[in-house]
Amino acid sequence: MDSYDVVVIGAGPGGYPAAIRAAQLGAKTAIVEREAWGGTCLNWGCIPTKAMISAADLAAHVRDAAALGVRADNVRIDYAALLAHKQATVSKLAGGILSLLKAYGVTQLRGQASFQTRDRIRVAGADGESTVRASKVIVATGSTSAVPGFLPKAPAVIESRAFLDLAELPARLVVMGGGYIGCELACMAAMLGAKVTIVEMLEDVLMLLDADARREVRRSMEQHLGIRIVTGRGVDSVDAGPAGARVKVGDEWIEADRLLVAVGRRPVTDGLHPERAGLWPDEKGYLRADGRNRTAVPGIYAIGDVNGGPQLAHAATSQGTIAAEDACGHRGKPNEALVPGVIFTMPEVALVGLTEAEAKAKGLAVKVGRFPFTALGRAIAAGQTGGFVKWIADAASGQLLGAAAVGPRATDLISVAAVAIPAELTAHEVGRTIHPHPTFGEAWMEAAHAVSGECGHLPPPRR
Amino acid sequence: MPHAIVMPKPGQFTEECTILRWLKKEGDPVAKGDVLFEIETDKANMEVESFFEGTLLKILVPVGGTVPVQATVAFVGQPGEAIPAVVAPPPPPPKPAETPAVSPAAAPAAAAPVPAAVPLLATPIPASVAPSSPTAPAAQKISPRARRLSKESAIDPSGIRGTGPGGRVLEKDVKAHLEQRGYARIRITPAAKELAIAEKIDILAVRGSGEGGRIGVEDIRRAVDEKPKVMSRMRQVIAQRLTQSFTSTPHFFVTVPVDMTDLIALRREMKDRGAPYSVTDFIVQAVVLTLKEFPAFNSGTDGRSVWWRSKVNLGLAVSLENGLVVPVVRDADDLSLAELHDRAAALVGKARDGKLAPDEMSGGTFTISNMGMLDVENFTAIINPGEAGILAVSSTRETPVVRDGRIAIRSVMKITVSADHRVVDGSVAAGFVNAIRAKLEDAALWRRLA
Secondary structure, three states, X not given: OEEEEEEEEOOOOOHHHHHHHHHHOOOOEEEEEOOOOOHHHHHHOHHHHHHHHHHHHHHHHHHHHHHHOOOOOOOOOOHHHHHHHHHHHHHHHHHHHHHHHHHOOOEEEEOEEEEOOOOEEEEEEXXXXXXXXXXXXXXXXXXXXXXXXOOOOOOOEEEHHHHHOOOOOOOEEEEEOOOHHHHHHXXXXXXXXXXXXXXXXXXXXXXXXXXXXXXXXXXXXXXXXXXXXXXXXXXXXXXXXXXXXXXXXXXXXXXXXXXXXXXXXXXXXXOOOHHHHOOOOOOOXXXXXXXXXXXXXXXXXXXXXXXXXXXXXXXXHHHHHHHHHHHOOOOOOOOOOOOOEEEOOOOOEEEEEOOHHHHHHOOOOEEEEEEEHHHOHHHHHHOOOOOEEEEEEEOOOOEEEEEEEEOOOHHHHHHHHHHHOOOOOEHHHHHHOOOOOOOOOXXXXXXXXXXXXXXXXXXXXXX | OOEEEEOOOOOOOOOEEEEXXXXXXXXXXXXXXXXXXXXXXOOOEEEEEOOOOEXXXXXXXXXXXXXXXXOEEEEEEOOOOOOOXXXXXXXXXXXXXXXXXOOHHHHHHHHOOOOOOOOOOOOOOOOOOOOOOOOOOOOOOEOHHHHHHHHHXXXXXXXXXXXXXXHOEOHHHHHHHHHHOOHHHOOEOHHHHHHHHHHOOOHHHXXXXXXXXXXXXXXXXXXXXXXXXXXXXXXXXXXXXXXXXHHHOOEEEEEXXXXXXXXXXXXXHHHHOOOOOOHHHHHHHHHXXXXXXXXXXXXXXXXXXEEEOOOOOEEEEEEEOOEEEOOEEOOHHHOOHHHHHHHHHHHHHHXXXXXXXXXXXXXXXXXXXXXXXXXXXXXXXXXXXXXXXXXXXXXXXXXXXXXXXXXXXXXXXXXXXXXEOOOOOHHHXXXXXXXXXXXXXXXXXXXXXX
């Protein structure tokens, strides 16, 4: 039987960096994957959607480019070529992961991992079965789309993974769930020409955002992309036929070629048998872990979506690294508390740290500095003036506690805030930092001045 | 002519009070009976009403100001009336830092017109017993540039030896201090430094918990939380008085278990008939009766003289959210059980509402401290200055006891007397607690008394 210092189960964005980190620290490491290297993120999540959204976004920009003096009439979508671009992107990155794992000397085991005991793991694959011994185990098995039981099992009712593999874009799409996955895919489909309806039970879509950011995104989705957004009501029932589905929302039946279910994700532990190692999932199926990702069983870690923390690839990567270091005897700091979020809607949205609503709920005295892209030279030159950036700062010290960006390049812009906030910079410090002109990033400097009401590129604040 | 509003004298031993809050501002109309301001004495807070009608013309003592009683604090009159030349209120007479609550001179108080009134809280303490503070004391001589550099660097200059005239701290002294203490090696986040300056935290004394020892906002917050803060007046009084008592009185302690089973049964029976008594009422009554049998516990001493009190003024320790007070049932030995119940209930209620008058908290001759509701096996209490003992009453618990040669489950409550060995000997203390015990275990006695 082969013995390893560290065995990682699941090769998604949490698992493979964990394996590489353990190998860097000198551990004899193996990684088990039953499906596809790179996990959901690379194969059916972050990466393929961005390949497709990039294409859709480009098409939308080209259509709008006449105002800038660029005429490109008859812009058409070749969906098959678009899918090929998506597939090529995924293949290239998956190949990269495999060669990295190989370069670091991580043993790759293909198949379903299941615990036999605390330190023995059976791997059952197409080429047969083997059992390995592991001193430390990092469980990184991820999550999958949750599909409510009342929905019929039919080809017209799909979740995000199946949606990405559709050979054709549905002409009429109903999206159940107005969270970030639902909204991203709704925007993409609308930009590619589909007629889209979003049905969200809560009072608004994207409830993790502050009201000002939601207003901005929702206005663009409704007015610019023509998406119909129904809020405060859920999907009551669905009639699925061979060619489509009728979706009942309140008194209304909405006709759709496809119903995309995006109501959340649930942890994956099927076939793993953690209980044989003495590790029991909680009532929702998560393998709970502490701030260093240690489960209740010594030597077993749980990272990423399966541990019930923030379901974001970059959070899983960070946790995976911390778990690998702990497993190799390097006791570092616990998990980072500050996890930025990015949403590839049209316009893009990103946030990090406290929102205004959270600050209010915590009773903190904060000041907000907001700067709209309508007042920024670079944005006007690019013809992309929708949205704003804002800082949320401690009223007394000016410490930056949170940030949000809505508009062009918001998902890239947020990284500045993700560095500034844990560095405990103040609005004053960011305001006096020279930002290159003319760039979108200048908006952060202007918004920092606006925290104290001293932004010279905005009219004086009303008293 | 405007009327002068003076600081009242809320208690016969109160010499100065602090203004907590003005409820009227200058120019406000004032009616007779309107509350003008709120004051804090060394014992309590109270509201002060106006005896006059008119307009609040001038406030002389701002919030936080401490002045002697009878000092003028404001004027009420008709708008436009000239205000008399303002005489600054005289500062309170200087006091020694530590005055014994019962000075030797107070010993003959027994013969004085108010014999029972050896005060519980007679010693006004200095308005603020300043704790060691990280900020520069006012006395330090420091140049403005040196002060500014200290502030901008978020450090405390008070420990710096000045090389200027008369030991004045100069900018170069601060610079030398920073160099010597390795200031340049300190890593601190911008927000943490802002907070340190605002909260007057010396960052040289803060250990950073960040990467490479970098000081972050959390580290400064912790330093702010751990910074010495001036205690409330109530806590300062508690600290001063209990330290004085515990360090100057030779305490000893005697504990007995009391079998409360029969009394609890009797009380339940009485309650069903509509009698209001609580177990505490029985304990209070038993103590009052026993004090008459053991007068040494109702006396006071300074180590040279002893004074016997003819009446029992029983103090009841009441814990509040932020400290404790001891309302006193005066002439408790003249009261029936029913009267004791009513008086104690009224005083404890006032104590909880913060409405006790200072005179309702002084003059005690013996005190009961009851932790019965706090689920404790046993504890000892510190004697209030001027008294000879205090009774600590603990929780009543189901306990296996030997009765008539068998083990029985009984409701047992431990009581512990703290005695001042200068006036009370061990045998007396043993007799005292056993006498209380005998009364509480004697159901027939309570049938008679109730």
